[in-house]
Amino acid sequence: MNNLSNMMKVAVVGGEGIGPEVTAQSQRVLNWFAVKRGVPMTLRExxxxxxxxxxxxxxxxxxxxxxxxxxxxxxWGATGGPETKEVPAAARKAGSLLGLRSKYDLYANLRPIVAHPALSDSAPLKASVLTGVDFVIIRELTSGIYFGEPRGIETLADGQRRGFNTEQYTTDQIRRVVRAAFELARTRRNKVCSVDKANVLETSVVWREEVIALHAAEFSDVELTHMYVDNAAMQIVREPRQFDVMVTGNIFGDILSDCAAMASGSLGMLPSASLGPVDRFGRRKALYEPVHGSAPDIAGRGIANPLGSILSVAMMLRMTMNRPEDADLLEKAVASALSGGARTADIAEAGAKRLSTQEMGDAVLNALDNVAAREKERA
Incomplete structure (x- = not known):
């Protein structure tokens, strides 16, 4: 019997739009690991x-x-959707995802970009471009222009309206997320690309200087390069295999990670992990969610791709539950399901059968059984 003190507590918040639909499938996957692999966890919806x-x-x-x-x-599932009179802007802002990130100081957002060979025919980029693509974008998540003050909308003396936001970063805000990038790179191919706009923005000048200083002081063994954000956007679709770990600020990471979705086949394929600081007990708050939004246009139709949410569970197994073998197993199962032809509408080739959200969940669970059985035979 599992020791209750080792029991991991998971809050399952489906949210809005397609969030509850995809989260239902990742919750089935979590239950599979609890039952079939003995992972100690309790789920609270x-x-x-x-x-x-x-x-x-x-x-x-x-x-x-x-x-x-x-x-x-x-x-986490998803938040957002068409504006409704039932939810005033003030009420939505009070319970916003940005507020949640700030409350728990979830400053490091990790977004793995992996090109699955099975999706080469349906991916928007050429197969030759996607061969060997496997990198991680680390986005600073609790500072920058999304949180900077002052911000607002005002009416000028001549009657024109003006909107304004403030982009700003401090040494500590930069160094802690860049440190996370260097540390991750040491477990991968030992390469970090820092993305900024230092040829235009003072904020980016500070960003680059702090990255260089931290690299020299603590991570000189890691290969460091710098790239302007506009070039980075081009390189992600031109030659994405060149990247290992990319680290950048809040707004740049938001845009570049959606761009990078084209290197994985679909936005529906992308998982993410948002991590807070490590406390004195060695624990850190973590929120796992697919990168896609609430997609209200397809909500309730049962056709959303749950793989971004399911792969977020793999990140949870690895980062919070310290179960790297189980995380590997789940990622192999997703790859196996895709290789076997499992496709939701967003990743389906012309003429391919299109699975429902539930059926894609079934395909992953069947693949988990099969992959686990094969590994047991080899052991």
Whole structure:
């Protein structure tokens, strides 16, 4: 029997749009690991969005806050959708994902970009460009222009309206996320590319200088390069295999990681992990979510791709639960399902059968059984 003190607590928050649909499949995967692999965990479901708002007046009600507070890991679905009169802007802002990132100081957002060979025919980029693509974008997540002050909208004396935001970074904010990039690179191919716009922005000048200083002081064994953000966007679609670990600020990482989705076949394929600082007990708050948004245009139709959410579970197994073998197993199972022809609409070749969200979950669970059985035979 598992020791209760080692039991990992996972808050499962499906959220809005397609979030609950894809999260239901990743929750099935978590249950598989609990039952078949003995991973010690308890899952607590919690609501977010318009449904709890209509009942409680909050998009993030007290029960959800409690579930996330006590959790070792948060499995998040999606947030957002068409503006509705039922949820005022102030109520949505009070329970926003940006606020959650700030509350838990989830400063490092990791987004793996892997090109699966099985998807070469359906990917928007040429197969020759995608061969060997396997890199990680680390996006600073709690600073930069999304959080900088002052910000607002004002009316000028001549009657024109002006919107303004502030891009800013401090030494500590830069160094802690860049340190995470260097440390990750040491476990991979030992290469870091820092992306900025230092030829135009003072913020980026500071960013680059701090990256160089930290590299010289602590990580001179890691290969470091620098790239302007506009060139980085081009290189991601021109020659993505050149990258190992890419680190950049909040707004640049937001844009570049969506661009990089084309190197993995679809935005629906991308997982992510948002990590907070390590506390004195060696623990850190972590939120795992697919990169795609709420996609309200397809919500409720059962056709969304759950693989981004399922692969986020693999990141959870590796980073929070310290189960790298189980994480590897899940990633192999996803690759096996894809190699076997499992396709949702967003990654389907012309004429290929298109699976529902539920059927893709079935395909991954079947692949987990098969891959686990093969590995057991080899052991």
């Amino acid at each position: 919690a609501q977010y969005g318009i449904i709890p708002y209509l009942a409680t007046g909050k998009v993030m009600p007290p029960d959800t806050v409690e579930a996330m507070e006590e959790a070792d890991a948060i499995l």
